[in-house]
């Protein structure tokens with residue numbers, strides 16, 4: 001069997017089109033322009049790439065983008081003061097603080113200082129609790145993007161067996177909540193799980209969010225299963241030669257060994273071009289949703305869980 005390549009890049013473009021339509025409606029009928037503020041502390045090169053992509057796509061769908069770049073040694077008090085200012089700014093409907101933060105900053109404290117109504121990452125404890133109890137919340141972008149791809153691929157997820165590999169607060173745990181919300185039978189695997197291959201083998205749906213290059217192999221996968229690869233790993237690619245400074249060129253791979261999995265699965269997402277573009281599209285979707293809720297305007301359908 002040869003799996004369907006689940007094209008997250010193409011699906012993300014359709015999500016952004018829906019977002020752009022709602023932005024136009026908000027502007028024309030309500031004179032409101034949704035705004036997204038992204039806060040980056042320090043100069044991590046990968047984070048800079050993502051923040052640039054977010055800013056560009058925010059503007060492309062017609063929203064306002066506010067970028068705040070702070071020095072790596074910014075104090076906690078200064079960061080909290082900026083968040084306070086963004087919380088009370090009516091032109092800002094969404095706030096994202098790029099993670100990870102430098103080690104001297106208290107990540108949980110900073111995230112929980114964001115107004116939950118503007119928490120477009122869905123990381124604030126209020127949103128985590130709302131999601132866990134099945135109430136309306138802001139849903140974390142990466143798991144939301146995975147859910148959209150799964151629903152598009154499979155239709156109803158009800159009764160399916162799902163294994164999420166990884167239990168982080170930003171991907172694994174909220175992913176498991178969303179799958180449970182769609183009535184999957186959910187197993188969460190992690191670094192202490194025994195015989196991971198056997199756990200994965202019983203799954204109709206596998207979501208890999210581990211951070212280990214090409215760890216999930218084709219011979220673990222139940223034939224016909226749907227596999228979502230969240231991993232973003234940069235590995236050396238000597239076959240591509242060397243950079244001008246003499247260092248080896250690199251390439252991106254996921255947590256899934258694409259070639260062997262595609263030979264067994266029913267569908268699998270590639271890296272790049274799978275979950276990554278969906279994450280940014282869902283961030284824009286969450287910003288429009290937050291803006292609609294703030295102004296008591298009907299929110300778009302099909303853009304949240």
Ligand SMILES: NC(=O)C1=CN([C@@H]2O[C@H](COP(=O)(O)OP(=O)(O)OC[C@H]3O[C@@H](n4cnc5c(N)ncnc54)[C@H](OP(=O)(O)O)[C@@H]3O)[C@@H](O)[C@H]2O)C=CC1
Pocket residue numbers: 142165166167168169170171172189190191192193196209210211212230231232233275276279
């Ligand atoms: N595409 C996108 O938009 C995004 C991609 N990512 C990528 O997704 C991946 C995961 O991210 P994140 O959740 O933040 O990572 P974390 O490092 O926070 O979590 C990794 C999880 O994987 C588990 N794990 C580690 N090794 C193993 C193993 N050998 N077997 C089973 N489980 C294992 C860990 O278990 P334990 O808890 O026991 O330590 C942990 O729960 C990364 O590659 C990251 O770059 C992240 C966010 C967005």
Ligand SMILES: Nc1nc(=O)c2c([nH]1)NC[C@@H]1CN(c3ccc(C(=O)N[C@@H](CCC(=O)O)C(=O)O)cc3)C=[N+]21
Pocket residue numbers: 049050096097098099100121141142232252271272273274275276277279280
């Ligand atoms: N507060 C916060 N929220 C996040 O959502 C968040 C974060 N911090 N910190 C870092 C991770 C990572 N992340 C990605 C977003 C897009 C791609 C993406 O678009 N990837 C492209 C490839 C990009 C490339 O070529 O480097 C792809 O997979 O096709 C990847 C990863 C969001 N994160």
